[in-house]
Amino acid sequence: MPLAVIANGALTRLFIACLAVASGSTRADDESRGGAPAPTPGVIREVQLKKQLRTAVLSVLVLSLLGGAVFPLVLFTIAAPLFPVQASGSLLLQRGTVVGSTLIGQEFTGMEWFHPRPSAAGSGYDGTASGGTNLAPSNPKLAEGAPGFAGIRALATEYRQNNGLAPDAPIPIDAVTRSGSGLDPDISPENALLQVTRIARARGLEASILRRLVAQHVMRPQFGFLGEPRVPVLELNLALERLQHPETRAAHPAR
Amino acid sequence: MSWVECALFLATLVGLAYPLGSYLVRVCERRRTFLDPLLRPLESALYRLLGVHPEQEMSAGTYAACFLSFGFGCAALLFLVLMLQRALPGGPADAYLSTAMTADLAANTAVSFTTTTTWQAYAGESTLRYASQLIGLVAQNFLAAAGGLAVGFAFIRGLARTRSATLGNFWVDLVRSLLFVLLPLALIGSLALIWQGVPLNMSPYVVAHTLEGRTQVIAQGPVAALEFIKNLGTNGGGFFNANGAHPYANPTPLTNFIGMLAICMLPAALTITLGQMTQRLRAGWLLLAVMVVMFVAGLALCDRAERAPPPQLADLHLVGGNMEGKEVRFGIGESTLTTIVTSNTSTGSFNAMQDSYQPLGVLAPLTFLLLGEVVFGGLGTGVYSIVMMAVVAAFLGALMIGRSPEYLGKKVTAGETRWVALYVLASPMVVLTLTAIAVLSSGGRAAVSLNPGARGFTEILFAYASCMANNGLALGGLDANNVFFNTSTIVAMLAGRYGLAALAIIAAGRFAAQGRVAVSAGTLAVDSPTFGALLLGTIVLAGALSFLPALAMGPIAEFLQR
Known part of the structure; x- marks a missing residue:
């Protein structure tokens, strides 16, 4: 001093x-x-x-x-x-182990899961490296990509192929853009609904059941006017798991 | 949907301005408040402990010197905490702290957090111990904010007093700002954030085992202790790298709304404090009205730019606005609203990545940074930002109609004009000079490694504008953790904090020494809509004269290039 x-x-x-x-x-x-x-x-x-x-x-x-x-x-x-x-991070426990946090998005790549948005946090949904791409729209890298980095054009093609959509089918923009945190836990309801057919086929379920599941998990704007409608991906996937394996104990908040 | 939210936000802000402004008058004038039974004993104890005699008053020079020495003391303490942080106990584990705390980064962070800039050249979750976040950053979030509010009080006293050689006592203003304004509000606000999901723990980073059999490490920490005061104190630096975009820092649209209200409510209320203490309440409301008009104009520009997908993606058949760098829970509306709020208020606690905004979406916040935080502005500092421009407007208006210039009953003579002119010119001089040096030097250009062309230039201009405005908002593509930017942004931050405050305090000292000119038929009415238009014109004109060429090379060129 x-x-x-x-x-x-x-x-x-x-x-x-x-x-x-x-x-x-x-x-x-x-x-x-x-x-x-x-x-x-x-x-x-x-x-x-x-x-x-x-x-x-x-x-x-x-x-x-x-x-x-x-x-x-x-x-x-x-x-x-x-x-x-909340103070301990809104963690979810299943069979005694932490499966994630309701607030923090995580990676899902299997065809039988709802997929989150692409992520720029570390190598994807790294909970210790939050951040966005910081790419300007005028930077060609954002749309066209670079070695080791998928551009929005490639992400859109992949999304359409995965979900059996026509090459010019309109898709919600949140499905192919990276969030600011890289840990966005949500996707738009439109994005979730476009993934239903793929998941129904992969799991051998009726698409209508999955649509109902999505509808149950849509979070409306708070008080009707704050923010946008959204679907939390981890909670949706946990519900999906329980739909087919009801014997699994529901994930519960960690105190 | 977002227009409903925006209207409600502004209505709440204007509605709170009078009660909060009146309360701030009580804090400033050491009158009784409803918190007295609880806080007066603590206040007296602190005065005894610190050796403060609350009845003693200070001249402008002493006041400024105390403000400065307190700021430097805080910076020195924070620098030491950061340099020694590896020796501090507690999490997170060393393995996660991958960014080295170099001397230049520590110095930059120390100046940044003690000037309310909170420019962050590091990522919190991979650089800082929990202990440095608390005893270092949370503490300075309170102290820098209280220091700013104290200077705001002194400035208002300068206009309110007549034939006075003093402006108040800095230590009294500091302690009262802390005890009667920041700490109680921060306690309530932080609890609201925790209720909505912001963590407050000292746990190690959690290892989660996901449904697909992966592992995910999730950073933890005493996040809630920082996240509310960062906004209330118009500091803005977040616990995590992604700041207000991180779902732990800002989990719901409600926390975002609370945060924006926390940012603006005190600076907006200070216009009413000014009006009440100078007994020109209407003039105070007029300043607030001018702020709201500029705010809405900037928001309209930014929001319109972000509503459509970027033209570069036009052939991809994407539905929705520009969601690159934005969170689904906020969408376009809450992202642009937050961008305009934080760029206006010395706060910089973004909830979306501005560097992924469209050119005109960047132009709006950049313009507000360059105009010197006149819309609401920093806590305490915002009130002199707008009043300095109002003095210039009153001067110009008086020249046009051939009267002797005055503002709020204070004469604007050659002596005052000198300090006001220096104040208005300081920002262009510092920002443009530093930008020119950075663009011309290899060290500066090397930091533009991500986004080429006009956006790269904008990133540099934005950085210095942000630091001079003590804002801290950044275009994140700029690679700012290097010796060149760590040191050159310090220059801008110090000039923006202490240079401008010193000029404002000197001007306030001169106003305090004057008598008050009685209102007559010949007085230029500074509470009329005409004066509002004149003030608006003066701000825009002064800004355009200084910065239009630079803006033309940055966001405007980028907009025209596509």
């Missing part, structure tokens, strides 16, 4: 010297203008500089503790009993 104190003092002295010059140079205007009171000479009058430095150092330390330690502790003390599931 002595380093900080010295730096603090030196910089403050420098700054005050500048201010003294600055306000000194303007004093003449005040007097020539008349009417305004002539300010008492000297910038530091009411409080002494040295004492201010002591206060500065003390307040940095004390108030940092207040904001950085006391506040989180108080928050934790209140929140831990009130919202234990």
Whole structure:
């Protein structure tokens, strides 16, 4: 800390010297203008500089503790009993192991699952490397791709092939674009419904059952106007699993 | 749907402005508040501990010097915490911390978080210990915000007082901002975020075993402690790399709405605080009205640009707006609304990747950054950003009709004009000079490795505009963690925080020393719609004169190229 104190003092002295010059140079205007009171000479009058430095150092330390330690502790003390599931990351347990978090998207590639959006987090849905592509629309790499990176054109072709759609069939844009976090847990309801035929074939189920399942999992905008309709992919896939294997214990929140 | 949300957002903001603004008057003038029984003892104890005599007042120079020394002290502490973070106990495990905390990165982060910029050249989940996030970043989110609010109070006092040699006591303003405004609101807001799903734990990163038999490691942490105060304090730096786009940081549309309200409500209310304390309430409302008009115009531009798929993807038969870099739960509407809110308010807590926006979708936030955060603006700092422009507008208006220029009953003489002019010119000087240096040097150009052409130039301009505005919003394609950008953005952040605050405090000191000119038939009415239009014109004109050539080389060129 002595380093900080010295730096603090030196910089403050420098700054005050500048201010003294600055306000000194303007004093003449005040007097020539008349009417305004002539300010008492000297910038530091009411409080002494040295004492201010002591206060500065003390307040940095004390108030940092207040904001950085006391506040989180108080928050934790209140929140831990009130919202234990949320505070520990909204994790889902099945047979004692964590299968994921309701809030964090994860990779699904098998034909029998609903697929999430493409992801730019690490090598895909890496929960320790959130982020987007940051590619501008004007950057050819976004549409056309690059070695090791599938462009939107290739993603659209793959999506249409996987789901048995015509080459010019319209598809919802969220199915072929990467989210900002790379961990988007949701897809649009339209995206989910386009995947139903493929999953029904892979699982030997009626498509109508799957459509009903999707409809049950659509989250409407909060309070009717906040955000967009969406389907959480992990919860949908967990429900899909239970549809065929009802003996599996339902995943439950971890406390 | 999004227009309903936008209208409700603005209505809530304007509705809260009066009650919150009146409360801030009480905080500023040390009057009784309903929190007194709880907080007064704590306040007195802190004054004793810190050696503060609350009745002592400071001149403009002392006030500025205390603000500066406090800021540098905070930066020094944060720098030490970051450099020594590997020795701190607790998670996450070293194996996940893959980004080295170099001295230049630590210095950049220290300045960034103590100036409310919270420009982040690192990814939180792969760089920082939980302990550095808390005792380092969460603490500075509170302190930098309280420092800004204190300066805002001092500035307002300058306009409110007559024949006064002092502007208040910095330490009193700092402590009262913290105790009576930031801490209580942050406690309530953070609890609301946890209810909606934002984690608050110190657990190791969780290893999940997925239905398809993969493993997924999920970063954890005391996320909720940071995520509300980052918005309330107009700081903006997130716990995770993806900031407000990360589903742990911003899990639902409601948390996003709460976050946006937290960002804007205090800066919007400060216009009313200004109006009440100068006994020119209508002038305060007028400033707020001008802000809302500019806000809606910027939002309309940004939202319209993002509603359609990019023209480069036109032949792919995609349905929906530009969803690259955006989250499904927010869609286009909440993403563009958040972009405009955060670019206006020194906050920069994005919920979508601006670098994947269309050219005009980037133009809107970039313009707000360059205009110097006049719409709502940073906590405390926003009030002097708009008033400085209003003084210029009053000066121009008075020249047009041949009166002696004044604003809120304060004369604008040659002496004041000098400081105001310096203030207005500071931003173009710093931003354009640094941009020019970066574009001309190999170190600067090397950082533009992802997006070529006009967008690459925009990334550099955006970075310096963001740092000068103490915003922190970034076009993420810029490769910013290198010595060149870590050091040059420090220059912009310091100039934007301390340079502008010093000019504002000096101007406030001069206004405080004056008497108050009585309103007469010859006074230019600064609460009329005409003055609102004049102020709007002045802001746009000053911005256009300074930045139109740079904007033409960036987003405008990119828009025309397609």
